[in-house]
Amino acid sequence: MKLFLNDTSPFSRVVLATAALAKPEQLKLEWVDPWQSPEKLKQVNPFCTIPVLELDDGTALVESLCICQYLIETYQPKGVSLASAKRPRDIYLMGLAKTLMELSFRTVALSRFTANDNALIGRGDEGVIRCLTRLENELTSALNESSSQTTIAVLYLHVALDYVAFRHNSAFVSHAGQNIREFLENSPYRSILQCMTPECLSLSPLFNDLTVQ
Secondary structure, eight states: OOOOOSSSSSHHHHHHHHHHHOSSSSSSEEEEEEOOOOHHHHHTTTTSSSSSSEESSOOOEEHHHHHHEEEEEHHHOOOBBBOTTTTTHHHHHHHHHHHHHHHHHHHHHHTTTTTTTTTHHHHHHHHHHHHHHHHHTTTTHHHHHTTOOOBBHHHHHHHHHHHHHHHSSSHHHHHHHHHHHHHHOOOTTTHHHTOOHHHHHTTTOOOOTOOOO
């Protein structure tokens, strides 16, 4: 299998962490810059986005949650499970985390091509702040149980918050209080994600260098 990814994408990072927990026997990391529209990426994904997981039979899986679902259901890792519909709080957390990731990424992407006063960027920034405020208020007893589980929802939330701290630092500093910081500090995925910072991934490591022992 081959995973197309880059060093700063939160979607790549969440898939890479899931793969490291799933431990497929052979996985090659193909480091690409999707903004350069490389031909090898366009060949496997018509949208020219990352991540993409190309299976051994040539099937190319796109969209991070779909890839994570495949890895979890195929390899049944002990360290991460799918969010269960039997636990509505897990599904709620999954939706909130994935939307936060998508929105925070989209505003950064838009800023590459439009003025900073673009209405969509402004709405996105406001949405990120409102989400941080909600999480800060809700990451107490109401969500403590869900936020401490080893589910894909918790992994997405951790990666999304890391990305906000990375790309929307002023908003994070202003609106992420003690509850969010304690969540990150106590997250079951803290150790593995510390090995997958943008600085670490900028070195284009091999997959075996990142696999959880």
